Amino acid sequence: MGKVIRFKLNGRPVSIYVEDNELLLNVLREKLGVISPKYGCGIGECGACTVLIDGEPVLSCLTLAIEVDGKEVTTAEGLAKDSELDIVQRAFIEEGAIQCGYCIPGFILMAKKLLEDNPDPDEDYIREYIRGNLCRCTGYVNIVRAIKRAAEELKFHVSRVKQTQ
Amino acid sequence: MTGEKFVKPIKPKVDINKVNTHIIPFEFEYFEPRTIKEAIELLTKYGSEAKILAGGTDLIVRMKQRFIEPKYVINIKKIKELCFIEDRGDYLAIGAATKLREIEKSGIVKRKFTALYEAVRSMAGVQIRNMATIGGNLCNASPAADTAPPLLVFEAKLKIVGPDGERIVPINEFFLGPGKTVLQPNELLAEIQIPYQPENTGSAFIKIARVAMDLAKVNVAVALRAEDGIIKWVKIALGAVAPTPIRAYRTEEFLVGKEFNEENLKKAAEVVKTEVKPITDIRSTAEYRREVSGVIVKDALLKAYERVYKG
Numbered sequence: 001m002g003k004v005i006r007f008k009l010n011g012r013p014v015s016i017y018v019e020d021n022e023l024l025l026n027v028l029r030e031k032l033g034v035i036s037p038k039y040g041c042g043i044g045e046c047g048a049c050t051v052l053i054d055g056e057p058v059l060s061c062l063t064l065a066i067e068v069d070g071k072e073v074t075t076a077e078g079l080a081k082d083s084e085l086d087i088v089q090r091a092f093i094e095e096g097a098i099q100c101g102y103c104i105p106g107f108i109l110m111a112k113k114l115l116e117d118n119p120d121p122d123e124d125y126i127r128e129y130i131r132g133n134l135c136r137c138t139g140y141v142n143i144v145r146a147i148k149r150a151a152e153e154l155k156f157h158v159s160r161v162k163q164t165q
Numbered sequence: 166m167t168g169e170k171f172v173k174p175i176k177p178k179v180d181i182n183k184v185n186t187h188i189i190p191f192e193f194e195y196f197e198p199r200t201i202k203e204a205i206e207l208l209t210k211y212g213s214e215a216k217i218l219a220g221g222t223d224l225i226v227r228m229k230q231r232f233i234e235p236k237y238v239i240n241i242k243k244i245k246e247l248c249f250i251e252d253r254g255d256y257l258a259i260g261a262a263t264k265l266r267e268i269e270k271s272g273i274v275k276r277k278f279t280a281l282y283e284a285v286r287s288m289a290g291v292q293i294r295n296m297a298t299i300g301g302n303l304c305n306a307s308p309a310a311d312t313a314p315p316l317l318v319f320e321a322k323l324k325i326v327g328p329d330g331e332r333i334v335p336i337n338e339f340f341l342g343p344g345k346t347v348l349q350p351n352e353l354l355a356e357i358q359i360p361y362q363p364e365n366t367g368s369a370f371i372k373i374a375r376v377a378m379d380l381a382k383v384n385v386a387v388a389l390r391a392e393d394g395i396i397k398w399v400k401i402a403l404g405a406v407a408p409t410p411i412r413a414y415r416t417e418e419f420l421v422g423k424e425f426n427e428e429n430l431k432k433a434a435e436v437v438k439t440e441v442k443p444i445t446d447i448r449s450t451a452e453y454r455r456e457v458s459g460v461i462v463k464d465a466l467l468k469a470y471e472r473v474y475k476g
Contacts, residue, residue: 047292132291
């Protein structure tokens, strides 16, 4: 049957016709041109297709597109403000946490949510939090370091904002 | 000569190179009921041709692989009466469509039902726990379902709703076999009721899996009460060692009234090994599962015992 769904994608309202059996990942990539979420395993083991729905990380390859009607979807494309990258994105670049890059959009969204949940994470917390994301270049050491760096910079940023107020 | 024993290579059921997991390769009709009543009406109308979609982390995967091809998919995530964690005095009620992530974040679950908290924390990753529901974990009836052993030791009750009203089923009567439960095609699991335990109860959950994201080779939950070093009451449940999650009744019986010491724990581990009926599959072998059952039951007993005193 299908229907027209309306939702917010990276802050912008979208309305689009989807079939009952279409998956969110495919609609994002093929119909809306949002290609940061990746197809990895298709069965919920790799985290490459991670998106935030109403702020919570979920797997877009196991979510029916029709379910996001009325919700808010965020992908890595939605993190940069104007032309400035998010602190998390910068930290990944600075720490060289990106090798082939395929898994990185998923990791970046997880890092974003992780720092929201816990602004001062230790290594165990980080590794536990990102265990649903696979990096086949096995660049985990740098990824963990990038998340720690983002946490530090976020703290610095917050304290600076407080000082100037 | 006794003849050489060859270990037969175990073939996974699905050849991963031959299934398409990009799309759901067939059509179905999608419904989004807002109340339990609406959901039951749809189930009554479509019966076994319909499948309930909760988290989707199992259902969608199986649909992609064409293990199942429902004509109708009924999404119950938008039914508010199925999503809650509520203190009801004697017991804690958890709505069947409550996400695992919400259960793990609930302070009352962590404090009062530590084994359930540990089980949920051990499951998959954050994204999956944001999607998967406790009801889905139970209704899939996987012998390895991680929420089953803790609910078995706490002797949870399940509220099932159907067209003729509701019924309560104790969790030890819920599972019938792999993928099979007492649920009729027109019934819905609505809530899980977990009785509060007395203050001096300690509980623990332990799972053996290859890596953190994997399904269990064996999992175990234990709840126990002790006084002056004597075990007064104990419940033990295991998963992935039989067609359904099981209680280890004989081991429990053996332990009650005994002193909590190394010798008795060792004996209990031996009893457990006679109670489990594991099989060999892609995740592990029967021999390993049997052996390790004894080990983790002992470990879980130790952990639970510590918590009797330390809370």
